[in-house]
Amino acid sequence: MNNAREEILKNLRQNPLQASQKPALPAHRDASIYRSFEAARQNPLQAFAQKISALKGELYRVKDEPAAARILRELLSGAVSPTSAAARHRHVLLDRIFTADTWLQENVQLIDDQKIFSPDFADFAAGITAVDFLVARTGSLVLSTATAGGRRLSVLPPFHIAIAATEQVVVSLDEALQLYSERGEQNRSSYATIITGPSRTSDIEKILVLGAHGPKRLAIIVIG
Amino acid sequence: MSEHSSFLSRAAAKANDDAHRLKIAKAISTYDAAVTATKADQFLDWQAARDLAAAIKNYTLENLADLLEQFEANFAARGGKVFWAATANDAANYVLQLAQERQAKKVVKSKSMTTEEINLNEKLEHAGIKVCESDLGELIVQLAGEKPYHIVTPAMHKTKAEISRIFQEKLQAPPTDSAEELTMIARRHLRRDYVTADLGLTGANFIIADAGAISMTENEGNGRLTMSCPPVHVVIAGLEKVIPRLTDLSLFLPLLATSGTGQEITCYNSLVFGPRRQDENDGPEEMHVILLDNGRSRLYNRPNFRQALRCIRCGACLNVCPVFRAIGGHAYNVTYQGPIGAVITPHYNGLPQYQHLAFASSLCGACSDVCPVRIDLHHLILENRVEAIRRVSQNLFWRSAMKMYAWLMRSRRRLNLARSLARLANPFLFLLDKNRRKTLPHPAAKTFAELWKEKT
Numbered sequence: 001m002n003n004a005r006e007e008i009l010k011n012l013r014q015n016p017l018q019a020s021q022k023p024a025l026p027a028h029r030d031a032s033i034y035r036s037f038e039a040a041r042q043n044p045l046q047a048f049a050q051k052i053s054a055l056k057g058e059l060y061r062v063k064d065e066p067a068a069a070r071i072l073r074e075l076l077s078g079a080v081s082p083t084s085a086a087a088r089h090r091h092v093l094l095d096r097i098f099t100a101d102t103w104l105q106e107n108v109q110l111i112d113d114q115k116i117f118s119p120d121f122a123d124f125a126a127g128i129t130a131v132d133f134l135v136a137r138t139g140s141l142v143l144s145t146a147t148a149g150g151r152r153l154s155v156l157p158p159f160h161i162a163i164a165a166t167e168q169v170v171v172s173l174d175e176a177l178q179l180y181s182e183r184g185e186q187n188r189s190s191y192a193t194i195i196t197g198p199s200r201t202s203d204i205e206k207i208l209v210l211g212a213h214g215p216k217r218l219a220i221i222v223i224g
Numbered sequence: 225m226s227e228h229s230s231f232l233s234r235a236a237a238k239a240n241d242d243a244h245r246l247k248i249a250k251a252i253s254t255y256d257a258a259v260t261a262t263k264a265d266q267f268l269d270w271q272a273a274r275d276l277a278a279a280i281k282n283y284t285l286e287n288l289a290d291l292l293e294q295f296e297a298n299f300a301a302r303g304g305k306v307f308w309a310a311t312a313n314d315a316a317n318y319v320l321q322l323a324q325e326r327q328a329k330k331v332v333k334s335k336s337m338t339t340e341e342i343n344l345n346e347k348l349e350h351a352g353i354k355v356c357e358s359d360l361g362e363l364i365v366q367l368a369g370e371k372p373y374h375i376v377t378p379a380m381h382k383t384k385a386e387i388s389r390i391f392q393e394k395l396q397a398p399p400t401d402s403a404e405e406l407t408m409i410a411r412r413h414l415r416r417d418y419v420t421a422d423l424g425l426t427g428a429n430f431i432i433a434d435a436g437a438i439s440m441t442e443n444e445g446n447g448r449l450t451m452s453c454p455p456v457h458v459v460i461a462g463l464e465k466v467i468p469r470l471t472d473l474s475l476f477l478p479l480l481a482t483s484g485t486g487q488e489i490t491c492y493n494s495l496v497f498g499p500r501r502q503d504e505n506d507g508p509e510e511m512h513v514i515l516l517d518n519g520r521s522r523l524y525n526r527p528n529f530r531q532a533l534r535c536i537r538c539g540a541c542l543n544v545c546p547v548f549r550a551i552g553g554h555a556y557n558v559t560y561q562g563p564i565g566a567v568i569t570p571h572y573n574g575l576p577q578y579q580h581l582a583f584a585s586s587l588c589g590a591c592s593d594v595c596p597v598r599i600d601l602h603h604l605i606l607e608n609r610v611e612a613i614r615r616v617s618q619n620l621f622w623r624s625a626m627k628m629y630a631w632l633m634r635s636r637r638r639l640n641l642a643r644s645l646a647r648l649a650n651p652f653l654f655l656l657d658k659n660r661r662k663t664l665p666h667p668a669a670k671t672f673a674e675l676w677k678e679k680t
Contacts, residue, residue, distance in 0.1 A: 004517070005308040008463070011521035012289040025283040028276055030474055035268045036488075089505065112505060138478075138489050150505030151452035155445050173489075174474035181435065181470050190302065190501050191451070194477070194493040199445040202485070203361035203379055204387060206254040207403040212360060213411055214445020214492065 030172035036137050037172060044136035044169045045222070051139025055197030056210060058219040068163060068221050069101045072128070075219055079125045079159050080107050086157075087111050088128035089149020093163060093223075111149060126159035127215075132192070133176040134169045134220070140196040141220065142176050145189035154195070160215040162195075166224040227557070228580040234555040235584070244381065248552055251380045252543050258486025259540075266478060266488050277479055278598040281534035284466050288524070291433040291466045292515065298436020302498030305512045311573055312342035312518045319344060319425070319458055322512065323353055326456065328422035332414075334440070334447035335359035336427030337375050337537060338460045338516055341559045341572070344425070356417040358446035360410050367394040373553035375560060376484050376539035381552060414446070424454035424508065428461035429480065429536065431513075435470040436497065438513060441480060443491040451496060457508040459496070463515045464524075464533035470495075476536065483538035483596040519572035532567050532604060534597040541591035541601055547584050556581065563591035567604040570611075579615065582608035636673065643667050 031037050040047040045061070052059045060071045080086050086108045088094055098104050108128060129148040131141045141162055143154055154160050170176050173194070180192065199214030210216050238244055263270045284291060296306045309315035323331060331353060333339065345355045345366075357366040361378035365371065367390050372378035379387070384401050391397040397409045418424075426447055428438040438459050440447050451457045467476060473493070481487040500507030523529045542548045542562030553561040558569050558578060566581035582605050591601040616622050632638050646667045653664050670678075 004310040004314060007310060008308050008515075008517050008521055009289045009293070011517075012292075012524060015525050015527070017286055022286050023279060023282045025468055026276060026279045028280075028472075028475055033268060033273050033276070033475060034266060034478075036266060037268075140489065145501075145504050145507065151448070151507050153505075155448045155452065172474060173477070174471055177471045177474055185301075188497060190496070190498045190504060190507055192495045192497075193448060194489070194495075195491070196489050196493075197491050199443070200491050201360050201407055201444045203359070203364070203377065204382075204403040204406055205384055206251050207384075209404045209407040211411070212407055212444035212446070213358065213414065213449060 030174040040137035040171045044171055047136040048134055048139055055139055057197050060221045062223055065097050068223050069097050071221055073103055075161060076107060084123055084125040085109050086126040087124040089153060091130040093130050124157040126161055127153040127157040128161045129154050131162050131164045134164050135173050135176050136169055137172045138196055140194050142194050144192035151191050155214045158215055159217045161219045163221045166222055227577045231580060235551040238551045238555050244552060247381055248549060255486055255543055262482045262486045262488055274596055274598050277475060277596055280472055281597050284468055285530055285533055291468060294433040295431050295436055304498045307514045309514050309516045315514050315516050316342045316344050316347045318514060320347055320351055323423055326422055328353055330354040330421045331423040331425055332356045332358055332417050332421035332450050333425040334450045335362050336460060337559055338427050338462055358414050358450060363410055374542060375537055418449040418453040421454045423456045424450040425458050426450050428459050428465055431461055431466045432470050433466055433468050437495050439473060440494045441490050445492060448492055448494055455508055456510045459513045462520060463517055464520055479596045480536050480538050483540040523571045528607060531599050534599055535564055536597060538596060540594045544590045544594045546586055563601045567601055570608055579612035582612050
């Protein structure tokens, strides 16, 4: 430890307010702040769908896993090539979709066992992941390392396909973060990300361009 | 030339550069329209959201030492390392040492104003380490050999044509007038840098005490790649960036996005709790968070200025400022431009020569009106101005001039005489305005007192 630590902490404790003047930590709930909360509460999936399409993401709602496999094949058939496969990670929901489909098994590599650290990782045509939550109010996906196969699978390939079940939809960011906080330390990944639409930039003359450094295309398949 | 007089000449040049003003006006009007729409669409009551954010930040500041310790304990429990940096130099040296210990040849960086504050790029490059800026705007200014123009929009002042010329010259890219193609040139250029860099450097938008995590906001994905690919992740954050609870992000992320770019929430908001865990597929083996003081604790202990540490660096006060809109970001020659820069810069370590920034303001209060955490910016600018005047008033010339002025103003006769002299001198006063940009007003033919006498 460096001396600066003690010095800085001492400086920050030099002029405390009297106990009576100390402000309290206010509670907050998204319901009292956001106009868009009520619509998201009443029909979460519809609110999510509206947000996603406004953000130029794609949403596919299917009734069961075989239907999810069909959509996935359609999405991938245009994206993969003999030199550029898709990649996924091991996950209970993804495994169920893949076991019944030989085309998917042939065209999608499992990354977990390979521990790929080569630059080639960047050349996968698509990354397929599960999610922790879908947030209805903002149209966001919450992913953590444990549920999304690591940090890179959802950001390096130019196409990110996320697969979720309807039960994973929550109304607000507040709720998603609360649920994430409640997970014990053991179940918390080293990294989580809140994704809201495909990668974008407006750094050049404020003109919107998709696919700056992350995926140009984002598709979400919701089952159930 | 002093920092003050070089500021004046840069500001005068930019204020009279019509092409420059047009670029800024265009960028800011696009921003304004997006912000107005998003505030109305997303928030039930924007003012209430600001109150709440200010209240959470006030609580944070009154408990800052405890919350920083809480962050440190939680983060360290997962194998993260915390370094407390008293000065800019301490912080930059720590990064340099980390890089040198690992024989790093290349670091990849996402956008971070704190690294600008500590002059990190120069330090690393001086030691022979290649620094790759990965945010598109930052890459453009790095290749152009410039400093970021704006804390949120670093290349606001560059047109597509100018960017294409920079890319042709520095990246041997083909010419194009498409923003999309320019973006793809940058994407291809940086692709390998993420996976071959020895160190990833990022800032943090929030330090989350109860979770022992940092949060980083971006749109492009370069930040995510920077904290995912290299074997070491180093975060540099001002120690005021704390929020108490993870759930506070449900307010601060939309607030920052709305004020920063007019989005409801930015594309990627990463939460980093520590280095890669044993059971995880990837991620850095080491993670360091540098908590930077560099004058912040000095600001903290000045009762009126403590509120300036509520700042979340959204840039809204720059965009609304009539002075920024006229002179742009580079004229300031500081890391933090605009009203917030005028408030904090003179108090940061070693920068008292920036007191003149307090005069680069019309004190109109537009900055205080838009600030999402309700910092009373224009009154703090006024306080800095008072301090600057106190310093100047020690000076003999200033004191004599003020005495003379008081003497003149105390007598009707002397004042009338001064007016008559001014009328005579008026045709020649243009000689004082070297650049002939201003027309001087004519003193009235008759004073109010004379007119009054005639009418009554």
